[in-house]
Amino acid sequence: MTILELFTPLFLLLPLIGFRNVTTTIQDNALRSPPTAPHLVYTPNTELTSRLIEKVSDTLYIPPYEPIPDKMEHSYMRSHEIKSEEELNLLQSVDGLVVFENLDGEYLPDYLNYTIHLRNPHHLTVMTRRRDYEHLDELSESFLRVQWAIDSSFIKIKANTDEDLQNITMKELRSNVHQLALDRTLSDILFFSLIAVTFIAPIFSFTQIMLRMNEDKTTGIQEISEMAGASSLMICLSQLVNSFPPSLMMGVGSSIVCQLLDIEANPFITFTGWFLHYMTVIAFAFVLSYITKTIWYTVSISMLAYLATWFPAIIIEVGSFTIIGLILKGLLPHAPFIWFIHQIFVASELGVGIDFSTWSGEFHRFDDGSRSGSIRLSFIMQFLQIIMCFLLTFYLELVRPRKFGIQRPWHFLCQKGYWEKPQMTECDNLMKINQDPAYEKFFQQPPEPAIQAVDIVNLQKMYRTNTGATIYAVDNISARFYEGEITVIIGHNGAGKSTLISIIAGMLRQTSGNVYINGLDTLTRQVDLRRKVAICPQSNTLYPDLTVREHLMFFCMMRGDSMEKAQDYAEEVMKQLDLYSKETWTPEKMSHGMLRRLQFGCTLCGEANLLLLDEPTSGLDVEARREIWDILLTLRGHRTVIMSTHYMDEADILADRILGLHSGIIRCYATPEYLKKAIGAGFRVSITTRQLPDLHKICSVMREMSPDAELSDKILRTLVYEISPATDMECLLNKLEACRSKLDIESIGIGTVTMEEVFMK
Numbered sequence: 217m218t219i220l221e222l223f224t225p226l227f228l229l230l231p232l233i234g235f236r237n238v239t240t241t242i243q244d245n246a247l248r249s250p251p252t253a254p255h256l257v258y259t260p261n262t263e264l265t266s267r268l269i270e271k272v273s274d275t276l277y278i279p280p281y282e283p284i285p286d287k288m289e290h291s292y293m294r295s296h297e298i299k300s301e302e303e304l305n306l307l308q309s310v311d312g313l314v315v316f317e318n319l320d321g322e323y324l325p326d327y328l329n330y331t332i333h334l335r336n337p338h339h340l341t342v343m344t345r346r347r348d349y350e351h352l353d354e355l356s357e358s359f360l361r362v363q364w365a366i367d368s369s370f371i372k373i374k375a376n377t378d379e380d381l382q383n384i385t386m387k388e389l390r391s392n393v394h395q396l397a398l399d400r401t402l403s404d405i406l407f408f409s410l411i412a413v414t415f416i417a418p419i420f421s422f423t424q425i426m427l428r429m430n431e432d433k434t435t436g437i438q439e440i441s442e443m444a445g446a447s448s449l450m451i452c453l454s455q456l457v458n459s460f461p462p463s464l465m466m467g468v469g470s471s472i473v474c475q476l477l478d479i480e481a482n483p484f485i486t487f488t489g490w491f492l493h494y495m496t497v498i499a500f501a502f503v504l505s506y507i508t509k510t511i512w513y514t515v516s517i518s519m520l521a522y523l524a525t526w527f528p529a530i531i532i533e534v535g536s537f538t539i540i541g542l543i544l545k546g547l548l549p550h551a552p553f554i555w556f557i558h559q560i561f562v563a564s565e566l567g568v569g570i571d572f573s574t575w576s577g578e579f580h581r582f583d584d585g586s587r588s589g590s591i592r593l594s595f596i597m598q599f600l601q602i603i604m605c606f607l608l609t610f611y612l613e614l615v616r617p618r619k620f621g622i623q624r625p626w627h628f629l630c631q632k633g634y635w636e637k638p639q640m641t642e643c644d645n646l647m648k649i650n651q652d653p654a655y656e657k658f659f660q661q662p663p664e665p666a667i668q669a670v671d672i673v674n675l676q677k678m679y680r681t682n683t684g685a686t687i688y689a690v691d692n693i694s695a696r697f698y699e700g701e702i703t704v705i706i707g708h709n710g711a712g713k714s715t716l717i718s719i720i721a722g723m724l725r726q727t728s729g730n731v732y733i734n735g736l737d738t739l740t741r742q743v744d745l746r747r748k749v750a751i752c753p754q755s756n757t758l759y760p761d762l763t764v765r766e767h768l769m770f771f772c773m774m775r776g777d778s779m780e781k782a783q784d785y786a787e788e789v790m791k792q793l794d795l796y797s798k799e800t801w802t803p804e805k806m807s808h809g810m811l812r813r814l815q816f817g818c819t820l821c822g823e824a825n826l827l828l829l830d831e832p833t834s835g836l837d838v839e840a841r842r843e844i845w846d847i848l849l850t851l852r853g854h855r856t857v858i859m860s861t862h863y864m865d866e867a868d869i870l871a872d873r874i875l876g877l878h879s880g881i882i883r884c885y886a887t888p889e890y891l892k893k894a895i896g897a898g899f900r901v902s903i904t905t906r907q908l909p910d911l912h913k914i915c916s917v918m919r920e921m922s923p924d925a926e927l928s929d930k931i932l933r934t935l936v937y938e939i940s941p942a943t944d945m946e947c948l949l950n951k952l953e954a955c956r957s958k959l960d961i962e963s964i965g966i967g968t969v970t971m972e973e974v975f976m977k
Contacts (some may be wrong), residue, residue, distance in 0.1 A: 218924075225493070226272060226851065226903045231581070238622070242518070252633060255281075255310050255311045255676070256281050256310060256311060256312045256313065256314055256332075256362065257281060257282050257283065257284045257310050257312075257313055257314070258281050258282075258283055258313065258314040258315070258316065259284050259313065259314075259315055259316070260316065260319070260320055261283035261284075262319055262320055262509055264319040264320075264321070264324060265283070265316050266283075267373065268316075268319065268366070268369055268370060268373065269281050269283075271369035271372060271373060271585065272362075272365045272366055272369045274360065275364075275365040275368060275369055276365050281314070281610065284313070285357055293857060298675055299643045307405040311334060312332060312333050312362075313332075313333040314330060314331070314332055314333075314366070315330060315331045315333070316328075316329075316330045316360070317329040317330060317331070318900070321787075324370075324373060324374055326868075328366075328367075328370050329640040330366065332359060332362055332363065334359055335543060336943070353912070354360070371387070373586070375547075392394075394633065406477060406561075406833075407557070407561050410470075410473075410557060411557065411589070414470075414490070414493065414553070414557075415526065415833055417462075417466055417494075418462075418466075418494055418497040418498070418522075418836050419519070419522055420614075421459055421462050421494075421497070421498060421501075422497055422498070422500070422501045422516040422518060422522050423514075423515055423519065423522070425455060425459065425498060425501040425502065425505065426501050426504065426505045426514055426518040426521070427514045427515065427518065429455065429501075429502065429505040429814065430505055430508065430514050432451075433617070435755070435757050437757040437758070437759065438451055439721075439722075439723045440751065440753065440757050441774070442746060443680075443721065443722070443723075443746050443749055443750065443751060444746070444747075444750070444771050444774040444775055444821070444822070446774055451609075452502070452606070452609065452610075455502070456498065457545070459494075459495070459498045462494070463474045463491050463494040463495055463498070465487075466490050466491065466494045467487040467488070467489075467490045467491030467494065468487060470486060470487070470489075470490035471483045471484075471487040471490070473934075474486045474560070478564075479560060479561070479564045480563070480564040480567070480568070480569030480570065481560045481563070481564065481569060481570040482570060482571040482572065482575075482652070483572075485570055485571070485572070485575060485591060485671070486560065487568075488595060489553070489556045489557075489560075489591065489594065489595070492553075492595060492598040492599065493552075493553040493556070493598060495598075495602055495951040496521075496549070496550075496552075496553075496598050496602055499601065499602045499605030499606060499609075500521075500522075500525050500549060500605060501518070501522075502606065503605050503608050503609055503612065504518070504521040504525075506609075506612040506613075506616050507521060508923050525549040525550065526549070526550055527568040528548045528549060528551070529548055529549060529550040529551045529554055532545070532548065533586060534546075534548060534551040534554050534555065534588075535586030535588050536586050536587060536588055537585075537586050537587060542589045542593065543593075544598070546589055546593065546594075546597035546600075547597070547600075547601065547604075549601070550594075552589065552593070552594040552597040552598045552601070553588035553594065553598065554588075555580075555588045555590070555593070555594045556591055556594040556595075557877075558580040558588050559578070559579055559580055559588060559590065559591050560578075560591070561592070562579040562580040563577070563579045566579060575590065575591040575592050576590045576591070576592045576593075577590060578590050614628065615628070623725050655883050655884065657894045658876070658883065658884035658885070658886060658891060658894050659884065659885050659886060660873075660885065660886030660887060660890045662696065663698070664697065665702075666698045666699075667698065667699040667702075667834075668696050668697070668698060668699070668828065669697050669698060669699040669701075669733070669734065669825070669826060669856040670696070670697040670720060670731070670732070670733050670856070671695075671696050671697075671730075671731070671732040672693060672694055672695045672696070672716075672720070672729070672731055673694050673729055673730045673731075673732070674693075674694055674727055674728065674729040674730070675690055675692070675693050675694070675716075675719065675728075675729035675730070675731065676688065676690055676691060676692045676693075676726060676727045676728045676729050677690040677712075677715050677719060677727050677880075678727040679724050686699055688879075688880045689712045689880055690712045690715055690719065690726070690880045691712075691714040691879070691880035691881050692728075692729070693716075693880070693881065693882050695875060695882060695885060697856060697858055697873075698856070698872075698873075699856050700852065700853045700854065700855070700856060701856060701872040701873060702848060702851075702852055702857040702859070702870050702871055702872050703854070703856075703857070703858050703859075703871065703872065703873050703874070703875060704860070704861055704866070704867040704870060704871035704874050704875070705717070705859070705860040705861075705871075705875045705876075705877060706857065706860070706861065706862075706867055706874060706875070706876050706877070707876060707877035707878060708878070709858075709876055710879075711879060711880070712877050712879070712880040713830070713860035713877055714830050714831075714860065715880075716877070717751070717829075717830045717860060718753075719731060719738075719859065720733070720738070720749075720828060720832075720858065721749055721751045721828050722738045722739075722742045722745065722749070723751070723753075725739070733745050733748065733749065733826060734748070747776065747822065747823075747824065748824055748825050748826060748827075749826045749828065750775075750819045750820070750821070750822065750824035750826070750827050750828070751819065751827075751828040751829075751830070752815055752816050752818075752819040752827070752828070752829045752830060752832050753815070753830055754830040754831050754834070756803070756808075756811045756812065756815050757812075757815070758803045758811065758814065758815065758818075759803075760802065760803055760804060761802065762802065762803075763799060763800050763801060763802055764790065764795050764798050764799045764800070764801055764806075764814055765786050765790070765799040765800070767814060767817075767818055768782070768785060768786035768789055768790070768814075768817055768818060768821060769782040769783060769785075769786050771818045771821035771822065772786070772821040772822055773824075774821075775821055775822025775823065775824065776822065776823075777821075777822060782821075785821065786799075789817040789820065790817075792817075792847060793814070793816070793817050793840075793843060793844075794813070794840070795810065795812040795813060795814060795817070798810060808835045808839060809835055809836050809837060812832065812833070812834065812835055812836055812840075813836070813840060813844075815832075815910050816829070816832050816844060819832075820847070825855055825856060826855070826856045826857075826858070827851070827855055827856070827857045827858070827859075828858050828859070829857065829858070829859035829860070830860050831859075831860055831861055831862065832844060832859060832861075832863065833845075833863065833866065834862075841866070845869060845870060848870055849870065852872070867888070868888050869886070871888055872887065873885065873886060873887055874886065874887070874888055874891060884910065893941070894967075898938065898939050898940045898941035898942070898943065898968075899939045899941070899943070899966060899967065899968060900928075900936060900938055900939070900966070900967045900968065901918075901925075901935070901936070901937045901939055901944060901948070901964070901965070901966055901968075902934055902936045902964070902965040902966075903934065903935045903937070903952070903961055903962070903963075903964055903965075904933055904934045904935075904939075904958075904962045904963045904964075904965075905933050905959065905960045905961055905962055906933070906960050906961075906962045907933070907960055908933060909933060909935055909959075909960075910959065910960070911927075911930075911935070911961055913958075914959055915927065917951060917952065917955055917959065918937055918948075919945070920951075921944075921947060921948040921951050922939050922940060922943040922948060924939070924940040924943075925937045925938070925939050925940075925943075926938050933962075945966070949964065949966070952964055
């Protein structure tokens with residue numbers, strides 16, 4: 217998970233916080249007077265009014281209001297009449313007048329009656345203290361501050377206390393048409409802004425999940441992990457957990473933004489709504505990752521797939537007149553979230569708000585009058601979508617694997633064998649080595665006694681080309697591999713070596729036939745065989761974010777080793793494979809040779825009884841190859857090793873038995889020594905002369921000592937003869953030494969036939 221993937225939701229939500237300041241400024245300019253307390257005067261001037269005004273000034277933290285003579289009260293309110301100079305000066309210096317109607321006695325009354333007269337540059341507004349206001353939109357903040365101060369001061373004097381006994385919550389109620397239109401416009405802007413953020417924020421996570429899942433399946437790293445002991449469910453959950461942080465960020469950020477924008481909704485409910493929506497998007501990504509089997513154009517395909525998930529909810533009205541219709545439409549991608557966001561906005565505008573007492577209510581209806589699902593139903597449907605997507609992912613994982621993986625039929629859930637644990641199959645009577653009679657001499661009888669480790673019975677793997685032609689990568693072969701032996705598979709490019717190893721490992725499904733490992737069928741008992749088999753694939757399949765040490769420890773622990781044992785093993789292997797100085801390197805920093813060594817080291821992790829090595833020394837230098845040879849030779853007798861190679865000297869040195877493939881058919885299966893004898897290979901004698909050799913004289917001497925001697929090669933002054941193993945080499949060499957001057961011989965060399973020559977024959 218990248219930093220961009222984690223913080224994208226937060227980056228997109230931040231501008232909406234600025235939107236709050238804009239809306240607040242518009243409302244302040246349109247509705248509110250300056251927040252400072254107005255300069256007022258009062259009448260009548262009595263002991264009770266003076267006492268009350270003193271308390272009001274303490275409440276508002278302002279100097280006490282001044283009284284005016286009773287005779288000027290009537291003049292103040294007649295703003296249209298011509299006033300005296302004294303009256304004009306007073307009128308211009310104050311903002312209003314408070315007239316107390318029942319404070320002229322000796323004691324405070326039980327009820328206070330007063331009138332507040334506020335003025336503006338054009339007219340005098342009379343606002344009387346009463347319970348029912350007909351024009352609440354005309355009340356300014358100044359009036360509400362003065363009214364609250366007078367009321368609370370009166371209560372304090374009456375109760376003989378300085379504590380605030382009156383708590384008032386003020387909410388603006390607007391009846392002005394223009395203001396309502398402005399509010400609705402701002403609400404619509406906020407609504408569609410949140411929709412846009414919700415649409416854009418998951419795109420990066422959606423794309424990354426599709427890309428990671430395609431890479432894991434296409435490169436085979438998921439299959440390698442499963443063979444190390446990780447289940448498909450565990451791998452799926454790891455991808456899901458990797459998506460939790462951005463989902464949490466989206467939920468927390470959206471909840472905070474809703475609170476800052478004064479959307480009346482329980483923070484936990486808003487968090488849950490956006491979190492569930494983000495997780496449904498992730499769940500859709502898991503399902504849609506099976507659209508393609510390659511990693512080409514994955515980003516473009518994922519973008520189009522994400523847009524496609526929104527089309528049903530945009531084109532189809534997601535409301536319904538019946539509960540059944542709501543549930544059916546709630547299965548559409550994003551439809552439950554559209555219910556959710558409509559409900560919280562409408563409930564907030566109505567002043568109801570959303571909490572656990574109102575979350576099952578339906579406050580919104582669509583333009584056609586259809587119902588919108590409640591927030592509780594929205595949560596239920598989103599959770600149901602997540603479960604359905606992951607069940608569908610499990611199904612597609614089995615019926616539509618990528619390049620690697622065993623494909624099951626689409627109806628496998630209906631097959632009895634899927635739900636029953638299969639019995640161990642005895643394959644002694646099933647196997648029959650099929651071979652061309654012309655190559656019968658290249659097959660050796662198995663050693664006695666020998667314990668079979670792997671049995672291949674009538675195995676076939678067929679591919680069809682784009683033109684419809686049929687190609688058999690493995691063509692109806694049977695063979696047996698023995699416990700504790702190193703078996704080397706040789707063959708030309710395209711002979712079927714990698715295909716055979718992948719089928720044995722369970723990474724490919726055969727067209728027909730069976731493979732048994734310790735008597736267990738690899739098709740039906742794959743889970744039981746995972747920790748018994750380890751594979752080193754032809755292409756490096758490593759985790760891009762793990763270091764060398766972490767790779768080795770990871771595969772050890774996946775196969776059941778403890779942390780301490782995994783650390784000890786990592787130390788040992790890094791020293792053996794000369795990787796100790798690179799322990800903190802990630803794969804992107806390493807050369808191909810280093811990656812092959814690391815891949816080989818990961819294969820040795822744990823206690824796997826069967827090691828499958830597909831060209832493990834490909835691309836390594838001579839020294840590194842020798843190091844791997846030494847490690848493999850130490851495993852002989854302890855683990856069963858099946859490996860492929862193009863190096864004939866490697867096969868000659870390591871192999872207990874060599875299996876030769878040609879176009880998917882087994883052409884030889886025997887020990888190296890047996891194969892050399894089978895082709896009649898004996899010795900090779902090379903003769904180099906000082907001048908151009910006399911071919912007739914040298915051939916006469918060679919045939920005199922070995923009638924079967926054949927000239928196999930001639931290079932300038934060097935002649936190479938192949939001699940049968942029955943030849944007396946001591947006599948031959950003595951004869952050549954005696955004729956050295958006669959034949960003008962400069963040097964004589966002798967050697968045995970190599971596996972490369974056997975392979976060519």
